[in-house]
Amino acid sequence: MRIDALRREFGSFTALEGLELDVPAGEFVALLGPSGCGKSTALNLLAGLLDPTTGTISLDGRRIDRLPPEQRGIAMVFQNYALFPHLTVADNIAFGLRMRGCPKPERAERVRRALDLVRLRAQADRYPRQLSGGQQQRVAIARAVVVEPRLVLMDEPLSNLDASLRLDLRTEIRALHQQLSLTTIYVTHDQTEALSLADRLVVLRDGAVQQVGTPAEVYERPANAFVAGFVGYxxxxxxxxxxxxxxxxxxxxxxxxxxxxxxxxxxxxxxxxxxxxxxxxxxxxxxxxxxxxxxxxxxxxxxxxxxxxxxxxxxxxxxxxxxxxxxxxxxxxxxxxxxxxxxxxxxxxxxxxxxxxxxxxxxx
Missing domain, CATH: 2.40.50.140 (Nucleic acid-binding proteins)
Structure with a gap:
């Protein structure tokens, strides 16, 4: 993925200012920063939920910023799970495949594999209300990866969970990424989460990039006082x-x-x-x-x-x-x-x- 000079304005307010980023296939990138820094705006621009004021987004050499969300080959995991309450776990996971016209036998096999990936096969016939918060988020992750997207976007997926569940699911997300090698962009305000999950961090403040680097580079050699304060100084x-x-x-x-x-x-x-x-x-x-x-x-x-x-x-x-x-x-x-x-x-x-x-x- 290539993000070139991406900018988003809301009237006179600039929410994102000239984001430049190359994301190689299979890399896990975390957008890190405090509330209001522009990280969710960036994610919504990539997903097609917002239009950029200026700049371009390309995926696999193809410009996608002018395409509607459903044509971008992108899957998204939301903070609030966004599961269909009237559908079972299996049907929630199958939803994207069904919308893409996937044949029923193939759909059933891919759903079975996705359930096994997130260790929820025993819950396949349950409804979201019958699951814990951690299980619901695993369903949301399975629904995203089952369609084999070119890019997965995650918008603070662990923020609604308690500390123990966050730690467990953080490990599962990292293991899942290593197993599937999905290109992932992950938004969080939690530096512990970002350091443990990502291959590379993008630290944002007031819509502008402060530092891009590996977790070790950002933690051990912060670029400025703002980054240092955000990673524990x-x-x-x-x-x-x-x-x-x-x-x-x-x-x-x-x-x-x-x-x-x-x-x-x-x-x-x-x-x-x-x-x-x-x-x-x-x-x-x-x-x-x-x-x-x-x-x-x-x-x-x-x-x-x-x-x-x-x-x-x-x-x-x-x-x-x-x-x-x-x-x-x-x-x-x-x-x-x-x-x-x-x-x-x-x-x-x-x-x-x-x-x-x-x-x-x-x-x-």
């Missing part, structure tokens, strides 16, 4: 970089690593993941930058504690520890110089912390 400190020292006023940090990624001396922002800012009572000699912290909140999270505290100058910091601290307790947060990520000072703020989750899916 919850602590953001404005200040000034001079040589190997970052001065945030009441807080001074030694910095290192990242080579040519380091911005030029001058106004900058330092960003630190909570898991790299470790709260201890007695730091070891030479362990890194030491930041005094007054504990405000300590949350038990199974494998450790997530802690919010007030640092020098009242700066709120988020860190981790393997032991509990009491609110009001004085402690020291330690971060190694090479775990402080530096960016040129952004003109706008980084995303709000509640949108960013660590890779293990627990709030930070």
């Amino acid at each position: 919850r602590n953001s400190l404005p200040g000034t970089l001079t040589g190997g020292v970052f001065d945030a006023g009441d807080l001074v940090l030694r910095v290192g690593g990242y080579g040519t990624d380091r911005p030029a001396p001058g106004p900058a922002v330092a960003m630190i993941r909570p898991e790299d800012l470790l709260l201890v009572r007695e730091p070891a000699a030479g362990s890194g930058n030491e930041v005094p912290l007054d504990v405000r909140v300590c949350e038990y999270q199974g494998r450790g504690f997530a802690i919010e505290g007030s640092g020098p100058g009242g700066q709120l910091l988020h860190c981790r520890s393997d032991r509990s601290f009491r609110p009001g307790e004085r402690a020291v947060a330690v971060v190694a110089p090479d775990r402080v990520r530096l960016f040129a000072r952004p003109q706008t703020e980084t995303p709000t912390p509640d949108r960013a989750l660590p890779v293990d899916g627990q709030p930070s």
